[in-house]
Amino acid sequence: MSNAPVTSSNFGLMAEFGSAQELVAAAHRAHAAGYQKIDAYSPFPVEGLAEAIGFHKNRVSLVVLIGGLIGGLSGYALQYWVAAITYPTNIGGRPYHSWPSFIIVTFEMTILFAGLSAVFGMLALNGLPMPYHPVFNVPEFRKASENKFFLVVFSSDPKYDDVGTRSFLQGLSPRMIAEVPS
Amino acid sequence: MATNLQIPAADRRVPVIAPGHTFSTITDKISNIVLKRPISIAWILGFLIMFSLTNMLMVALGYLFIKGTGIWGINIPIGWGFAIVNFVWWIGIGHAGTLISAILALLRQTWRNSINRFAEAMTLFAVASAGIFPLVHTGRPWLAYWLFPYPNTMNYWPNFRSPLVWDVFAVSTYFTISLVFWFTGLIPDLATLRDRAEHPWVQRLYGLLAMGWRGSARHWHRYETAYLLLAGLSTPLVLSVHTVVSFDFAVGIVPGWHTTIFPPYFVAGAIYSGFAMVLCLAIPIRAIYGLKDFITERHLETMAKVMLATGLIVGYGYFMEAFMGWYSGSKFDSFLLWNRLHGPYQLWYAALIACNIGIPQVLWLKKFRVSTGWLWFISFVVLVGMWLERFIIVIVSLQRDFVTSSWGMYYPTKWDWMTYVGTIGMFLTAIWLFVRILPMISIFEMRTLLPEAHVHEAVEVEK
Numbered sequence A: 001m002s003n004a005p006v007t008s009s010n011f012g013l014m015a016e017f018g019s020a021q022e023l024v025a026a027a028h029r030a031h032a033a034g035y036q037k038i039d040a041y042s043p044f045p046v047e048g049l050a051e052a053i054g055f056h057k058n059r060v061s062l063v064v065l066i067g068g069l070i071g072g073l074s075g076y077a078l079q080y081w082v083a084a085i086t087y088p089t090n091i092g093g094r095p096y097h098s099w100p101s102f103i104i105v106t107f108e109m110t111i112l113f114a115g116l117s118a119v120f121g122m123l124a125l126n127g128l129p130m131p132y133h134p135v136f137n138v139p140e141f142r143k144a145s146e147n148k149f150f151l152v153v154f155s156s157d158p159k160y161d162d163v164g165t166r167s168f169l170q171g172l173s174p175r176m177i178a179e180v181p182s
Numbered sequence B: 001m002a003t004n005l006q007i008p009a010a011d012r013r014v015p016v017i018a019p020g021h022t023f024s025t026i027t028d029k030i031s032n033i034v035l036k037r038p039i040s041i042a043w044i045l046g047f048l049i050m051f052s053l054t055n056m057l058m059v060a061l062g063y064l065f066i067k068g069t070g071i072w073g074i075n076i077p078i079g080w081g082f083a084i085v086n087f088v089w090w091i092g093i094g095h096a097g098t099l100i101s102a103i104l105a106l107l108r109q110t111w112r113n114s115i116n117r118f119a120e121a122m123t124l125f126a127v128a129s130a131g132i133f134p135l136v137h138t139g140r141p142w143l144a145y146w147l148f149p150y151p152n153t154m155n156y157w158p159n160f161r162s163p164l165v166w167d168v169f170a171v172s173t174y175f176t177i178s179l180v181f182w183f184t185g186l187i188p189d190l191a192t193l194r195d196r197a198e199h200p201w202v203q204r205l206y207g208l209l210a211m212g213w214r215g216s217a218r219h220w221h222r223y224e225t226a227y228l229l230l231a232g233l234s235t236p237l238v239l240s241v242h243t244v245v246s247f248d249f250a251v252g253i254v255p256g257w258h259t260t261i262f263p264p265y266f267v268a269g270a271i272y273s274g275f276a277m278v279l280c281l282a283i284p285i286r287a288i289y290g291l292k293d294f295i296t297e298r299h300l301e302t303m304a305k306v307m308l309a310t311g312l313i314v315g316y317g318y319f320m321e322a323f324m325g326w327y328s329g330s331k332f333d334s335f336l337l338w339n340r341l342h343g344p345y346q347l348w349y350a351a352l353i354a355c356n357i358g359i360p361q362v363l364w365l366k367k368f369r370v371s372t373g374w375l376w377f378i379s380f381v382v383l384v385g386m387w388l389e390r391f392i393i394v395i396v397s398l399q400r401d402f403v404t405s406s407w408g409m410y411y412p413t414k415w416d417w418m419t420y421v422g423t424i425g426m427f428l429t430a431i432w433l434f435v436r437i438l439p440m441i442s443i444f445e446m447r448t449l450l451p452e453a454h455v456h457e458a459v460e461v462e463k
Helices: A020-032 A060-086 A099-125 A139-145 A162-170 B023-035 B041-067 B081-106 B110-114 B116-137 B141-147 B163-196 B200-210 B217-250 B262-288 B297-327 B331-342 B346-364 B366-370 B372-399 B414-437 B443-447 B455-462
Strands: A010-017 A038-041 A149-154 A176-181
Touching (some): A010 A020, A010 A139, A010 A162, A020 A149, A020 B455, A038 B217, A060 A099, A099 B163, A099 B217, A162 A176, B023 B414, B023 B443, B041 B414, B081 B116, B081 B163, B081 B262, B081 B372, B081 B414, B110 B297, B110 B443, B116 B163, B116 B414, B163 B200, B217 B262, B297 B331, B297 B366, B297 B372, B331 B346, B346 B366, B346 B372, B366 B372
Antiparallel strands (some): A010 A176
16 A cells, blocks of 8 residues: 655554454444545454445455465376376275375365465465555554554545644544654 | 354353453453462473473483384384374364354354363364374384475475375364464453553563554444355365365275265264263363353353254264275275174274263253263263274284284283373373463353443343
8 A cells, every 4th residue: 555645744643442343343434424535443353343444345255266266276197197197006906096086185285285374375465565554653552462453544545634623633532642754 | 244253142041151240350250360369389390291201201202212113002003002193183173163153153143152272272272282193103203294285495395186195185174273362262362361460570471472453443344244155165175184084094995994085074073072081071170260250051051052062973984984884895894894793903993882872871961961070970981982982993903904913912012092191181281381371262152142342232221
């Protein structure tokens, strides 16, 4: 996501909330007010929070499907190529292409590739590893992994301006508002 | 998308988390074990004992590499011996971790949230211990990579029709997926440790591992999808692993191995021994680290019930083996049954029946399910029993097969025992380190158990 500051030297404005309910409500209102470049942070997955900031679909499932298909097909293809083409061996009089024997390795390769795609696909789509992010500059943000909930409006949002956005966030009655330095 | 692991706590009979906890107290309690709690003398002493056992394993393996498998008790006809007995035992123990983390997640069993982390760690360490055995049993472990298909100058490829090659794929996939599943679950908690650590190097270490996790709603959304899919993928995987292990036996024609009941019977036995190991570890750990609020009596009782149920499936397996020995009319099968009951290993078989079928039946009584002392003892008995089961399956079946002239006896040597006990030491060394280095209970999943974590529920309450 390109978050180059447009109208501000800040990276964005951060509002802190005390509960998941308050955060979801605030995120809904910020999204409804037309803010696009916003994000919400919570110490555990909160139901409906992603939808509240306008994020409905993720592509992890698609990545996993593709990974699983590649794993399964390549697993089977490898066995077919080895057993029937490049290194045919007579094992107990079975046909070279003895497909029932190939199912297990095909299955394991499907799971292996799909599982690795799930993890690495999720990390890649999330842009992780990313050891530094401007939100970490706010000291209170440490509590985002414990018991506090945060809403950030990024300065790259077309509607963003330092004063107007701050007063909008103030209207959501947060615990505090902090500037996120870029 | 409603993929989430936060299940409304509809069942309010017995709490899975003691009352009075908040997001902060949960975080404090679990992360302080890693970050604040001083290292006790008892921990150091225990670690030294376990670490010496690990070193004993190293000695046993070192001598094995010098001398070869002749130092073991294996012979012809019993070519498999302790290596395969211990391999099957360890890998079975690992199954409970995946069952708890994957299958119970799909079934939305909230009580799993407080035991899945260390059950998964247990899986990893158990599979690592298991992996040693087939590797060294090959006799030339430095050539074990020949089992994998890779282009080579010998123009050789593995035989994909062999269950032993299936096993290589099943076990290595199982280990890899268990590792990434466990690590994925750890990422948000590593971020918690990063944010709470005071020492800069500790911060950096956890920060490196957390990879910059910041709890963004978009990240959680993808994370939950990935976690759910991993659970869905691990479920058939865990059932397949012990199935494939059982194929190592069932595809052979040896009486006592060549049966169709092996896959389900092996899987049930794996879960049986795995839950026994989880209980054996959980009971002392929750007492020592004061985690009785998170691992409550309800957890112990539920695990005892799972153990009882899987134990009955295993009992059915034994019964079917005996029944088929008689019903098949095959003299080799019926001789196997006779040999188990009256042969040279009859005491081992009697001990197996007592440990796996007899003693655990007391779990029908609530009194034994909620008494930690009894439950620990019964779990230990089950672990012994499941080891005996693999001993009976491997040794007694090979010991007297079709041709009388090739009958033999198996006597494990001190090197066999040192290797076996050494892997137990290695497993416990890893557990010892794990409880002090990583959060042994999933902090973020525990947070989701609190009622205030549920947005919709709370809104309804307000109305």
